[in-house]
Amino acid sequence: MSPKIGLIFLLISLFSAFSNHLLASENTLSPSPIPDTSFTKRTFKEWSKSGEFEFHWRTFFMSTLNKGELLDYSALGTGAGLGYSSPHFKGFQVVFSGFFVFQLHEHNITIADPITDGVNRYELTLFDMNDLENRTDLDRLEELFFRYERKGFVFTFGRQKFSSPLLNMQDNRMRPNIFSGIHANYKWNNWEFLAAGFHAMTIRGTLDWYSVEESLGVYPFGRSPFGVSSDYKGNIRSKGIGVLGIKQKGQKVKSELWNYTAENIFNLSFAQSEYRDSLFGLQWTIGAQCFYQMPLNFGGNEDPLQAFIVPGQQTFGLGGKIETKLGKHTVSLNNLHISDRGRFLFPREWGREIFFASLPRERFEGNGGVNAYTLKYSLNLPRHDWVLNFGASTVYVPDMNNVMLNKYGMPAYHHLILGVDHGLAGFFDGLHLRFLAVNKIAQNRNIPDIYRINRVDMWQFNFVVDYLF
Numbered sequence: 001m002s003p004k005i006g007l008i009f010l011l012i013s014l015f016s017a018f019s020n021h022l023l024a025s026e027n028t029l030s031p032s033p034i035p036d037t038s039f040t041k042r043t044f045k046e047w048s049k050s051g052e053f054e055f056h057w058r059t060f061f062m063s064t065l066n067k068g069e070l071l072d073y074s075a076l077g078t079g080a081g082l083g084y085s086s087p088h089f090k091g092f093q094v095v096f097s098g099f100f101v102f103q104l105h106e107h108n109i110t111i112a113d114p115i116t117d118g119v120n121r122y123e124l125t126l127f128d129m130n131d132l133e134n135r136t137d138l139d140r141l142e143e144l145f146f147r148y149e150r151k152g153f154v155f156t157f158g159r160q161k162f163s164s165p166l167l168n169m170q171d172n173r174m175r176p177n178i179f180s181g182i183h184a185n186y187k188w189n190n191w192e193f194l195a196a197g198f199h200a201m202t203i204r205g206t207l208d209w210y211s212v213e214e215s216l217g218v219y220p221f222g223r224s225p226f227g228v229s230s231d232y233k234g235n236i237r238s239k240g241i242g243v244l245g246i247k248q249k250g251q252k253v254k255s256e257l258w259n260y261t262a263e264n265i266f267n268l269s270f271a272q273s274e275y276r277d278s279l280f281g282l283q284w285t286i287g288a289q290c291f292y293q294m295p296l297n298f299g300g301n302e303d304p305l306q307a308f309i310v311p312g313q314q315t316f317g318l319g320g321k322i323e324t325k326l327g328k329h330t331v332s333l334n335n336l337h338i339s340d341r342g343r344f345l346f347p348r349e350w351g352r353e354i355f356f357a358s359l360p361r362e363r364f365e366g367n368g369g370v371n372a373y374t375l376k377y378s379l380n381l382p383r384h385d386w387v388l389n390f391g392a393s394t395v396y397v398p399d400m401n402n403v404m405l406n407k408y409g410m411p412a413y414h415h416l417i418l419g420v421d422h423g424l425a426g427f428f429d430g431l432h433l434r435f436l437a438v439n440k441i442a443q444n445r446n447i448p449d450i451y452r453i454n455r456v457d458m459w460q461f462n463f464v465v466d467y468l469f
Helices: 005-026 044-049
Strands: 052-066 073-085 092-107 139-151 155-158 178-188 191-202 208-209 240-247 253-262 268-278 284-293 315-326 330-336 368-380 386-396 413-422 431-442 458-468
Touching: 073 139
Parallel strands: none
Antiparallel strands: 052 073, 052 458, 073 092, 092 139, 139 155, 155 178, 178 191, 191 208, 191 240, 240 253, 253 268, 268 284, 284 315, 315 330, 330 368, 368 386, 386 413, 413 431, 431 458
16 A cells, blocks of 8 residues: 555544544543534534545546657546545634546557657656656545634645646646645635745646755756756755735626745736626627736846746736627637747646636747737537537747747647537436547648657547546
């Protein structure tokens, strides 16, 4: 048995033993009323049993088909997890969870492509990218935190999930990101205020826990602005990440403002606002996004070759959308512009950016001088719990050889996605099915294969089964 799964069973065993001890002790004493009104049960054992258990089973099949003689890939994984949330006691609560994964099938994901020497990009992160031979002992203790709630205030301490436009779980593989630290939020009328500080994390596609400074470079780290491979892995100094957020939701206007401070590395501010109204019998939404990023001190290291972000590389981005909704149909036009003053750099290990123009299986991170235009369509059939999503975008980025603005050598491309989500009811209530097909096509048909594999001129297919209760 893995030490991490063993730890979960140890916690459960200790919890049960403690509960039984209290029950036995109570039977030897004359009964007396419990003064704490937080207890609505007669015994601690009964009270603890009124907490909530959550079971999650996930199976994920992913396949990437590259052009010509370049390697194709596929993988199938399945796993399950158990979580427990205690009842509240004077506003306090404890939550813990764990998950294990088995690799059922893999094709080519552990070998380099013989033509380009390129490695697998997507399927590896279903499992443990740091131990390619591990197929059955893929387990980890995930959430483990204390929470306090009172009058709109919530304080969370420990290993927890966190969601924001840039720092988030990026839960689109078998297991998500989990962050270790503190998180506080307060809700007042239509406002919500958030503050968080994290010093460590476990990253999608890994089993290990990393300090913030160790986490940079777990994923491929691309090229530095000096034309050589980035050398920041293992050379960054930072105490952690601080996050501040404000959200406001009115009848017609919804806005949010975020600030991310990666100590000694960079500061990034992000804002988004949406206005909704009805016109000509349709529901309309107009949205705007913007961000501004600048390095702190020396960008993580005094040596520019080992810095995550080079001093002087400040950049900003602007995005917008126009969306209309009629009954079950929603259509939107979206765009994103990133200035050519520097690269937009937010560690891919920390989350997935959520821009209006974003589509699954590609990011804008690592690029400056970007112009992206995206059409999205959604058909929502809530009566039968079906959702159909379609997206098409054209993304212009600087030339692949422009190392100042193109960190990963990504070609300009067209991007198409088709997604289908279906939740079952009745006997299969809790079972959810997802299908996603992705096609990315290079705008320039004559590019070297090293810039093509797993990036453009490829198809990818995903099928996910989730069961929760």
